[in-house]
Amino acid sequence: MPPALNRTRLAWAGDLPTSRAACGMGFVSTPELGHEAVAFGVNALARLAHRGGLDADGKSGDGAGLLIQVPHRLLGGQYAVAALFEWDPRARAIVEAAVTDGGMRLADWREVPLDHDSLGARARETMPGIWHGLIEDPGVDPDEWERRLYLVRRRAEKQADQEGVRMYLPSLSSRTLVYKGLMAGTRLADFYLDLRDQACESRLAVFHQRYSTNTMPDWRLAQPFRMLAHNGEINTITGNRAWMRAREAELEPELRGAVWPEGSDSASLDNALELLVQRGWEVSEALMSLVPDAWEGRGDLAGPVRDFFRYQSIRFEPWDGPAALAFSDGVVVGAALDRNGLRPLRWQRTRQGLVAAASEAGVVTMEPADVVERGRLGPGQMLLVDTRDGSVLRDAEAKERAASRHDYALLADRVLVPVERHHVDLEPLEDxxxxxxxxxxxxxxxxxxxxxxxxxxxxxxxxxxxxxxxxxxxRTPRRIYGYLRQRFAQVTNPAIDPLREKAVMxxxxxxxxxxxxxxxxxxxxxxxxxxxxxxxxxxxxxxxxxxxxxxxxxxxxxxxxxxxxxxxxxxxxxxxxxxxxxxxxxxxxxxxxxxxxxxxxxxxxxxxxxxxxxxxxxxxxxxxxxxxxxxxxxxxxxxxxxxxxxxxxxxxxxxxxxxxxxxxxxxxxxxxxxxxxxxxxxxxxxxxxxxxxxxxxxxVLEALGLGAEVMEMCFSAVPSRIGGVNLDDIERMA
Structure with missing residues (x-):
């Protein structure tokens, strides 16, 4: 049984801001449906409080949250749930209209039981109304229902943008439900009374305690997102967002704009992952494609797995940077590391079938005598748990399962034409x-x-x-490159050594x-x-x-x-x-x-x-x-x-x-x-x-001395803070 919920904030949890290096996150999976997974997740957040930011009021945090399976017993029926953050009372009508347009019926709005006194003053100032919309089963295949619900959310979001209605849907699914907010992890279950109710049942919980490094704390940016909890930085986020926009030309108009440009890097990765899953990808397969192993330099990978990565590289560039990831589609739950392995992830399994992975050891209490397996994920590795049968897939098994779905060697060879290096004489230039x-x-x-x-x-x-x-x-004209400066990694985001890390580059x-x-x-x-x-x-x-x-x-x-x-x-x-x-x-x-x-x-x-x-x-x-x-x-x-x-x-x-x-x-x-x-x-x-x-x-640049005309036409995603020369000036300097 899980330990009693810890309501006491550790005395040092908010006193040493310089000690917080990154977010705390992980997942827990239990063999039986019950409140145990939820309680384990809540306690894990309390033990990760030192990994998050805390406001001066001692209560408001950078964000904490829990992703669980939809608790049908708590809700009194087999519903999908639209979790809604509402800053404008028109939001519920927009969501309800989108549900109706999607051929479904929203049975009722449930006002989520909350304890407002558990929040700090800053969190209360920005707090939305929080509602659960209960959506009846339309009697279709579960995967088809999820796709319809995804379309409902996209329609609602676009309509809200058009009408200027501020709202956010932390989740809208028949499988998962997200509880999150702008508080420390120790206070999540104090605020959301559902999490203390024994009828709140799940076989899994993905948890996250946020330390905000590149965006301001915001109710919407607390994690987990709809499928993902992320500890790290996506260094290539500007390019990843641009390339996802480019790919959206393939999609129907109602699906475009899937990646939230104003969100955090983690939110954008979650958007991309969710889009692929709703397009028919398995969640582990999609994540392996977006955050691949360093397959080019790994001779120990099984041949079919190498072929899988080689083929998927045709479709996607890596979302690159230090990343520890916990993820779930409501059926499978898992954890993964980026190709460099620059964030820690440890895991344990008990003989009773409890599996937990987290950014540090000791987050989930287990009797030592019950632990039959423990380890840590290495660079590019993955761990999966299928909650339907409790099976645990280690890295090689998880990747081989994804790679076995097709003959990826044949798929890749049909498309890729290797160009080998060889020497030919250069074309001479006179004068x-x-x-x-x-x-x-x-x-x-x-x-x-x-x-x-x-x-x-x-x-x-x-x-x-x-x-x-x-x-x-x-005093003398310079080539355009002289006006452009390379950016470099900062804050909790490390640079890497191109000599020592050559195998993963x-x-x-x-x-x-x-x-x-x-x-x-x-x-x-x-x-x-x-x-x-x-x-x-x-x-x-x-x-x-x-x-x-x-x-x-x-x-x-x-x-x-x-x-x-x-x-x-x-x-x-x-x-x-x-x-x-x-x-x-x-x-x-x-x-x-x-x-x-x-x-x-x-x-x-x-x-x-x-x-x-x-x-x-x-x-x-x-x-x-x-x-x-x-x-x-x-x-x-x-x-x-x-x-x-x-x-x-x-x-x-x-x-x-x-x-x-x-x-x-x-x-x-x-x-x-x-x-x-x-x-x-x-x-x-x-x-x-x-x-x-x-x-x-x-x-990945900054401009110094280029004007708005040049930036808008040629470098639209590059910051230029002081303005400068325009195209006419550059032409005169030529």
Whole structure:
């Protein structure tokens, strides 16, 4: 039996804010339906109070919550439940109308029993009305009911946005119910009286005590979310959100906008996971696809599991960063770690069938004599419990089950075309100094940067810091890259070491149009899916490259499948018009767009490649065509690692720095390339990013000295805090 609920706040729980490194979270699963799982979850939150933020009033916290199965005995029937946070009394009518439009009936609104006195003053000031809408079973398959309820929630959210009604639905499901709020974990069951009721029954509980690092505390941002409790940071969140918006072009209009842009990184990951599950994915399969293992460098993975990850990499870039995850769809409950394993997760199982996993040991009380198995999750590992039969799947079993659903090797091989490296002579350029001047190179760029990289296979090392004036204040014109600064990991979010962590880092790149990325099982042919047959017809191929830095041989192969767009312009055409022209031309391309400034010369000016890539990337995102084309930059103005990194994070999938290669010559080009690749890994590592596929399009930059026109057209997700030069200014500096 669980211990008695602990109502006493530990004396030191709110006194040492500097001791809190991250959120506390986990799950507990019991073999029988009852109040035991709920009580265990409540006590776990009390023991994780030191992992959360606490307001000066001693009661308001950063947030705490519990996800459980719908407690049918407590509710008096087999209902789905719409948990509603209501700041506007019109919210209930909006939800009820959405339920009716979805072909269901909302039987009643239940005012959730609460103890307002348990809240701190700050939490009470922002507290919503909290209601449970009881929705009758429409008599359909349980999975179909869940999909209908998901559509109901999306309709209600969109209608509320249109009417300016502030509301939030922590859960709307026939399987799960979320209790959460802006309090410390010790006070969750004091506030929600349901959690103390013996009729509140579940076989599972996912718990979370929040420590807010990158967003302000908010009732809506308390966790668990609808499927997920997350401890960590998603370093690539800007890019992940952008790529999810791009994928939504595949969806019906009512499903678009699934990822909440104003939410936390954890909320966005939960949105993506929930969307995939409602599209027909198993929850573990979806999470393995969004937060994959470091499969590229792991020789110990089973072949089918490697094939699964290789195939899913066609569809999704990793949501990259330190992450410990507890998750449930109401049937399966589990825990997982990111590929680096930078957050702790320990688990135990008793002979009676109790399973618990948490961010630290001792959170769930178990008699030592009853514990038959214990361990900790390693990097990229997963633990699953199926509450229907109590079966526990360790990492290898869980992944092999997901990988066994199809012949993923065949699926991947039908789409991926590996491009091997081999040497071919570079195309010679006449009058290199003239090309250098045209693309904004200086004497020092050649002597102290490119030549050094070509000689040592590494970036140049200096004994002093960078004393070059910022581009906006410099006396001489600078290339656009000089106005862009790399961001780096901060607060509770660690950078990683690209040397020690090399095994989990990857420069692998895929080039080409993606289709059906949100469909389960690799296709939409229902008959073939029913027979578990992988031979779904495909009309597209993706080039598989070891690195985004293209040598002459790889470029030649890429150009066989690419459409080359001219990134130069005549003097009588403005830079602004040239960028608009590129965007119009990109609209007509499916597959690979190669932006090339090779035609630049005495009578044609090069478009700064950062502007060209940024404008095309932003335009395709805005028009919903981004998944239909990848961008390759054939750039004369890319000199060093920073320049190449900027092009990739702005949206280029691959870069061919042809002028740099021509400058160092055939013999030294491989060493220069090796230096750029090592430097790119270092730049990614400073932000805690392991995969270049996640860095691509992530816009992990800050601008210093670029004006609103440039930012809006080319770098829409990059912050620029002081304004600066516009397109006319840049054109005059060319």
């Amino acid at each position: 290199l100094p003239a090309h250098h001047a045209l693309h904004g190179w200086g004497f020092e760029d050649v002597k102290f940067v490119v030549d050094v990289m070509a000689e040592t296979s590494a970036e140049p090392v200096y004994s002093m810091g960078d004393d070059i004036p910022i581009a906006a204040l410099g 990857s420069l692998r790149v895929l080039l080409g149009a993606r289709h059906g990325t949100l469909e389960p099982e690799g296709g939409t042919d229902r008959e073939l899916l029913r027979r578990h047959h992988p031979a779904v017809p495909t009309e597209y191929k993706l080039l598989e490259l070891e690195s985004p830095i293209l040598g002459a041989a790889e470029l030649a192969r890429v150009l066989e499948d690419a459409v080359v767009l001219d990134a130069t312009y005549l003097p009588d055409e403005s830079l602004r018009d040239a960028l608009h022209r590129l965007c119009r031309e990109a609209d007509e391309v499916s597959g690979v767009i190669a932006l090339s400034d090779r035609r630049s010369g005495p009578f044609r000016l090069p478009i700064p490649m950062a502007l060209a890539v940024g404008a095309v990337h932003s335009h395709l995102l805005a028009t919903g065509r981004r998944m239909a084309a990848d961008v390759v930059a054939i750039a004369g103005d890319a000199v060093d690692v920073h320049d190449v990194a900027c092009l990739i994070t702005i949206g280029a999938s691959a870069v061919h720095p042809y002028l740099a290669f021509a400058t160092v010559g055939d013999e030294a080009a491989p060493r220069y390339r090796k230096a750029v690749e090592a430097g790119l890994l270092k730049v990614m590592a400073k932000m805690g990013i392991s995969c270049v596929s996640s860095y691509r399009g992530g816009e």
